[in-house]
Amino acid sequence: MPRTKGDHEARRREVSEAVWRVLAAHGFGGLTLRAVATELGATTGLLTHYFPAKRDLVAYALDLLAERTASRPRREAGEGLSAVRAALLDILPLTAEATASNRIWVSSWDTALADPALSDDYGRKYALSRDKLRDLVAAAQRLGELPPGDPERIAAGAQSFVLGLVVQALFSPTAFPPQRQAELLDDYLAALS
Amino acid sequence: MPRTKGDHEARRREVSEAVWRVLAAHGFGGLTLRAVATELGATTGLLTHYFPAKRDLVAYALDLLAERTASRPRREAGEGLSAVRAALLDILPLTAEATASNRIWVSSWDTALADPALSDDYGRKYALSRDKLRDLVAAAQRLGELPPGDPERIAAGAQSFVLGLVVQALFSPTAFPPQRQAELLDDYLAALS
Numbered sequence: 266m267p268r269t270k271g272d273h274e275a276r277r278r279e280v281s282e283a284v285w286r287v288l289a290a291h292g293f294g295g296l297t298l299r300a301v302a303t304e305l306g307a308t309t310g311l312l313t314h315y316f317p318a319k320r321d322l323v324a325y326a327l328d329l330l331a332e333r334t335a336s337r338p339r340r341e342a343g344e345g346l347s348a349v350r351a352a353l354l355d356i357l358p359l360t361a362e363a364t365a366s367n368r369i370w371v372s373s374w375d376t377a378l379a380d381p382a383l384s385d386d387y388g389r390k391y392a393l394s395r396d397k398l399r400d401l402v403a404a405a406q407r408l409g410e411l412p413p414g415d416p417e418r419i420a421a422g423a424q425s426f427v428l429g430l431v432v433q434a435l436f437s438p439t440a441f442p443p444q445r446q447a448e449l450l451d452d453y454l455a456a457l458s
Numbered sequence: 459m460p461r462t463k464g465d466h467e468a469r470r471r472e473v474s475e476a477v478w479r480v481l482a483a484h485g486f487g488g489l490t491l492r493a494v495a496t497e498l499g500a501t502t503g504l505l506t507h508y509f510p511a512k513r514d515l516v517a518y519a520l521d522l523l524a525e526r527t528a529s530r531p532r533r534e535a536g537e538g539l540s541a542v543r544a545a546l547l548d549i550l551p552l553t554a555e556a557t558a559s560n561r562i563w564v565s566s567w568d569t570a571l572a573d574p575a576l577s578d579d580y581g582r583k584y585a586l587s588r589d590k591l592r593d594l595v596a597a598a599q600r601l602g603e604l605p606p607g608d609p610e611r612i613a614a615g616a617q618s619f620v621l622g623l624v625v626q627a628l629f630s631p632t633a634f635p636p637q638r639q640a641e642l643l644d645d646y647l648a649a650l651s
Contacts, residue, residue: 292568368571375485375568378561388630422642428622437581449615456649
């Protein structure tokens with residue numbers, strides 16, 4: 266029987282799932298063709314069809330991370346401080362899914378910092394994320410829910426706060442359960458207001 | 459001529475320097491016997507004498523990181539809020555040396571998260587660091603330089619803030635030069651006070 270486009274898509278999804286599970290368990294340091302093949306129950310030979318070289322597998326994993334991050338579910342939030350809070354909560358590892366995704370992000374920093382072009386690309390991603398946050402902060406200021414002050418500077422501080430909280434929660438999940446993370450974020454926002 | 463203890467110590471220091479330079483440039487993902495040998499101008503054969511297996515090299519690198527972190531120069535600071543500020547400034551990548559060291563720490567997170575025992579060990583290290591910060595916060599509260607509130611919770615927030623600032627400064631050194639990092643930290647401390 267001829268293989269259809271549907272077969273191809275289904276296999277691609279399986280490969281993506283396997284890459285994701287390897288990353289969530291072993292990070293980029295543990296991302297090998299052999300590990301993905303084991304996860305997939307396939308031969309490494311089949312995988313070299315998709316990823317001729319190790320760097321193709323890493324590039325695929327980075328794309329997958331960016332794609333899943335972009336399409337992740339977001340909290341509904343109105344305007345003002347509640348929108349700032351929702352955007353920051355969306356980053357934190359409050360669910361198993363968000364924990365896996367954050368663990369993969371943190372793990373990818375080693376790969377990114379070792380490659381100047383990729384490092385610049387990450388720098389741009391974080392700058393973009395700060396820009397979005399800056400606009401939300403400025404809107405909250407217009408509503409009088411945050412005091413005046415450079416919104417860009419407030420956004421840079423808030424992004425620092427959540428990124429560091431992510432790292433601590435990944436290493437100490439018992440000390441930083443979801444409720445504690447939310448409390449710490451609310452302390453932070455209360456201090457700003 | 460017989461090799462002396464001094465020769466041995468000198469060679470060990472050379473190996474440490476080479477491992478450090480490889481980590482600063484390529485992270486744990488780029489830490490290989492070959493890379494260290496190239497940096498040292500030696501053969502990989504010589505290095506297998508020190509590191510029979512890859513995991514011995516990784517363990518050595520992690521020890522080296524812990525040792526250099528423990529012995530790094532610290533700011534002189536009195537008591538109270540100025541001691542909290544000094545402890546947080548000591549973490550930030552404000553010098554080339556502190557940038558290299560932070561870059562290696564961030565890179566090591568991939569390795570640490572992939573190994574449950576090492577991950578626990580990192581969790582304990584960060585908990586210890588929060589405990590020290592908590593004591594400084596409590597002292598600042600006793601002096602009336604910080605308002606009342608659970609010092610442990612304030613320390614967890616402050617540590618999150620600086621860890622995330624480290625990550626952002628590593629990826630966007632132009633957006634986060636030393637002065638900007640210090641300003642953001644001072645904003646954070648001002649909001650607490």
